[in-house]
Amino acid sequence: MEDRTPAAGDQEPPLRGRGARPGFATRAIHEADHAGQIAEQPVSPPIWLTSDYLYEGLDHYADVISGRRAGYVYGRYGNPTHVALHNVLASLEEAESAWSFASGMAAVHTSLTSLLAAGDHLVAQRTLYGGSYSLFTTVFPRYGIEVTFADAESAAVSAAIRPSTRVVLIETLANPTFRVADLRGIASVCVDRGVALVVDNTVATPYLLRPLELPGVTLVLHSTSKYIGGHSDVIGGVVAGDRGRIEGIRRLAVDQGATAGSFEAWLTLRGVQTLSMRMARQCETALILAQALSSSPAVKTVGYCGLPGHGDHGRASRLFGGRGYGAMLSLELDEGFAAAARACEALRVARVGSSFGGLHTQVCHPATTSHRQLPPEERSAAGIVDGLLRVAVGGEDADDLVPDFIQALEKA
Numbered sequence: 001m002e003d004r005t006p007a008a009g010d011q012e013p014p015l016r017g018r019g020a021r022p023g024f025a026t027r028a029i030h031e032a033d034h035a036g037q038i039a040e041q042p043v044s045p046p047i048w049l050t051s052d053y054l055y056e057g058l059d060h061y062a063d064v065i066s067g068r069r070a071g072y073v074y075g076r077y078g079n080p081t082h083v084a085l086h087n088v089l090a091s092l093e094e095a096e097s098a099w100s101f102a103s104g105m106a107a108v109h110t111s112l113t114s115l116l117a118a119g120d121h122l123v124a125q126r127t128l129y130g131g132s133y134s135l136f137t138t139v140f141p142r143y144g145i146e147v148t149f150a151d152a153e154s155a156a157v158s159a160a161i162r163p164s165t166r167v168v169l170i171e172t173l174a175n176p177t178f179r180v181a182d183l184r185g186i187a188s189v190c191v192d193r194g195v196a197l198v199v200d201n202t203v204a205t206p207y208l209l210r211p212l213e214l215p216g217v218t219l220v221l222h223s224t225s226k227y228i229g230g231h232s233d234v235i236g237g238v239v240a241g242d243r244g245r246i247e248g249i250r251r252l253a254v255d256q257g258a259t260a261g262s263f264e265a266w267l268t269l270r271g272v273q274t275l276s277m278r279m280a281r282q283c284e285t286a287l288i289l290a291q292a293l294s295s296s297p298a299v300k301t302v303g304y305c306g307l308p309g310h311g312d313h314g315r316a317s318r319l320f321g322g323r324g325y326g327a328m329l330s331l332e333l334d335e336g337f338a339a340a341a342r343a344c345e346a347l348r349v350a351r352v353g354s355s356f357g358g359l360h361t362q363v364c365h366p367a368t369t370s371h372r373q374l375p376p377e378e379r380s381a382a383g384i385v386d387g388l389l390r391v392a393v394g395g396e397d398a399d400d401l402v403p404d405f406i407q408a409l410e411k412a
């Protein structure tokens with residue numbers, strides 16, 4: 001079986017006829033290989049709390065630090081806890097290699113600066129994570145890197161590409177409108193024009209989509225603070241791609257100093273083991289909630305690509321292979337900010353919260369919070385209107401969440 005739900009009627013062969021390769025959920029639990037020197041491997045990889053290492057002599061140290069011999073040097077260069085995390089995340093993203101960071105923003109920063117220099121141009125998706133927007137508009141210009149924002153459609157991206165364009169950055173599922181990028185079309189534009197394509201796959205997660213399987217995708221990155229960590233207890237980031245590029249990113253990351261702490265790497269390793277169980281459940285609940293709220297009189301539109309009437313439903317079904325449609329949705333209320341605020345205050349199970357990807361259902365108002373950095377005209381071009389609420393569905397029972405939203409929207 002591929003990493004996809006079999007079509008109806010498919011007989012799943014005993015022991016899964018996939019050759020020697022285990023499935024996504026199995027790999028999420030087993031592929032955190034940790035370099036152990038003992039015969040009895042611990043089930044949970046140790047947290048390596050050491051900043052430095054001891055050597056047999058000068059040659060040993062010189063060989064390791066110069067890369068002639070495999071080994072460890074210093075905490076900022078990574079330790080075996082990080083290697084375990086890189087192994088599992090590379091496997092889940094179908095990549096040769098991966099590197100982790102102290103935050104998702106460090107992953108965005110280091111990945112993009114590994115591909116861009118002064119005089120280069122970046123095309124980024126218009127509906128962009130607020131932190132990435134701020135980095136590209138306040139920091140990059142000081143280093144001579146220009147940015148153009150475009151819709152995540154192949155024609156718009158193609159029109160924005162210039163001779164100096166080196167990178168296109170796309171978010172698979174755009175927070176907070178949850179429109180689905182035309183990833184296949186954009187990847188083929190990037191191949192034709194010789195431009196690197198970086199995909200921020202934070203919201204879709206590798207459970208739904210592995211962008212590196214598409215020809216033309218150069219790197220895939222995540223804020224592991226969200227679904228990969230999954231428990232609202234850790235900040236981190238990761239980038240995955242081919243060995244050569246990740247080696248370049250590793251060198252840059254060592255110089256930039258954005259290595260994750262060991263405990264954070266370990267928490268992320270702990271969280272990723274249940275990614276497929278959490279995503280399956282959270283996507284299922286999100287669909288139930290989206291269906292229930294689409295008939296609420298207070299709601300103008302439900303932004304959820306799992307609804308058959310949604311404009312991106314067909315594209316999402318092809319990209320995500322029917323495994324689900326994500327665990328986040330947007331609600332546009334008829335009566336703008338005041339109604340949104342009243343509804344949020346009336347919620348009892350879900351709560352107003354600052355992030356997503358954990359097990360607590362959280363709601364936020366993007367125009368005044370996560371996307372406040374966008375100027376008003378950029379914000380409305382991106383579809384982030386005053387009546388828009390973002391809902392990140394957690395692990396609670398649908399039977400508790402649906403009535404909670406319905407009673408809250410009655411007060412909107």
Ligand SMILES: *Cc1c(COP(=O)(O)O)cnc(C)c1O
Nearest residue numbers: 103104105129200202223225236
């Ligand atoms: C949260 C987020 C980031 C930034 O990650 P941090 O871990 O908060 O630094 C980047 N991209 C997307 C899509 C995110 O949701």
